Amino acid sequence: xxxxxxxxxxxxxxxxxxxxxxAFDGDVRMLVAxxxxxxxxxxxxxxxxxxxxxxxxxxxxxxxxxSLVYATTEGYLSVETDHxxxxxxxxxxxxxxxxxxxxxxxxxxxxxxxxxxxxSAKRISAENRIRRNRNRLRVIEKYGPKS
Numbered sequence: 001x002x003x004x005x006x007x008x009x010x011x012x013x014x015x016x017x018x019x020x021x022x023a024f025d026g027d028v029r030m031l032v033a034x035x036x037x038x039x040x041x042x043x044x045x046x047x048x049x050x051x052x053x054x055x056x057x058x059x060x061x062x063x064x065x066x067s068l069v070y071a072t073t074e075g076y077l078s079v080e081t082d083h084x085x086x087x088x089x090x091x092x093x094x095x096x097x098x099x100x101x102x103x104x105x106x107x108x109x110x111x112x113x114x115x116x117x118x119x120s121a122k123r124i125s126a127e128n129r130i131r132r133n134r135n136r137l138r139v140i141e142k143y144g145p146k147s
Contacts, residue, residue: 010044014060016070016086023070023091030061031084033077042079049079053088055131057139069094071139073132090132097140105133 014031016024031042034056040049053075060068075088109129116123 010082012042012044012082012084014084014086016058016091018088018091024060024068026062028060028062032059033086035077042084044082046079051077053077055135057143058086069139069143071097071136092136094139094143097136097144099137099140102133102136106130109133
């Protein structure tokens, strides 16, 4: 690629926030996020947008060789003038997901689910833990290091 074309490439400033702090703060060329209406891709100069996010993965294309993937829970995404704010309950980069912990989390939550009445708060909490941990396992399977 010519230097002139590379210098002309615009980026997006992305902040990925959770209640415990910032998971990512940097410039990217593109991002893909799981909105409730389907995946949404954001490039520089995107029109203003607010979207509700579902549990899934957020993919950040930093440059031609570098991408980051985060397993995320529900939240919101806002786009305004090449700035993207993503607020989710949890975000975990694929490189740090602990497969054994996620598998144990699914198993423990399934045991609670089996012993809980239909309309109990414990059951709802267990269903959410299963969804989050299965998402972690899906993300590490799809984007994690290959053995």
